[in-house]
């Protein structure tokens with residue numbers, strides 16, 4: 001873990017700077033991926049439930065990427081730029097940097113190829129760490145990592161199940177943070193946490209319980 005922390009620290013000290021001139025070219029013809037946390041943040045920002053948001057504003061209503069207009073613009077691109085800027089997803093916050101989280105938890109950064117007519121300017125005025133601090137990205141990074149870890153754990157279990165010649169599937173709604181948390185709290189006559197970070201923690205706890213349940217069912221069969 002110490003090595004990973006030093007690796008993070010070293011990578012985040014790399015010189016980097018980017019000045020956006022709001023040409024909005026990075027908001028067109030891009031696959032803007034989203035996780036349950038980002039959907040909940042966006043939904044709350046536009047005053048919808050995450051289910052409504054998924055249906056209206058994500059690709060195939062699945063909640064994994066933002067919808068585009070027929071011209072290829074992000075559905076939230078307005079005449080003056082991003083209309084959901086305070087709640088924009090991680091990839092938008094990090095642009096023009098790309099972040100890869102490796103299997104061992106370390107991260108790799110790379111500079112994305114800008115659109116040929118992009119007005120954005122690269123520089124070395126700061127560091128990668130300064131850049132994503134300015135973008136208020138750390139909470140989104142933490143959420144992305146937590147959901148990716150759950151997906152890995154779920155994939156491992158599903159693979160084990162498939163290897164045994166069995167089948168299992170999760171309800172598609174399981175990744176809808178607000179829906180899962182609200183239903184769980186309603187069943188206990190509790191109010192759902194109003195803070196999105198608390199809802200994220202509870203959602204992940206419930207997702208892992210779902211995996212334990214799946215594993216428990218298999219252990220009982222053995």
Ligand code: SF4
Pocket residue numbers: 026027028030032066074075076077078081082083084085088089092
């Ligand atoms: S969410 Fe905002 S910043 Fe991200 S692609 Fe859409 S319009 Fe652009």
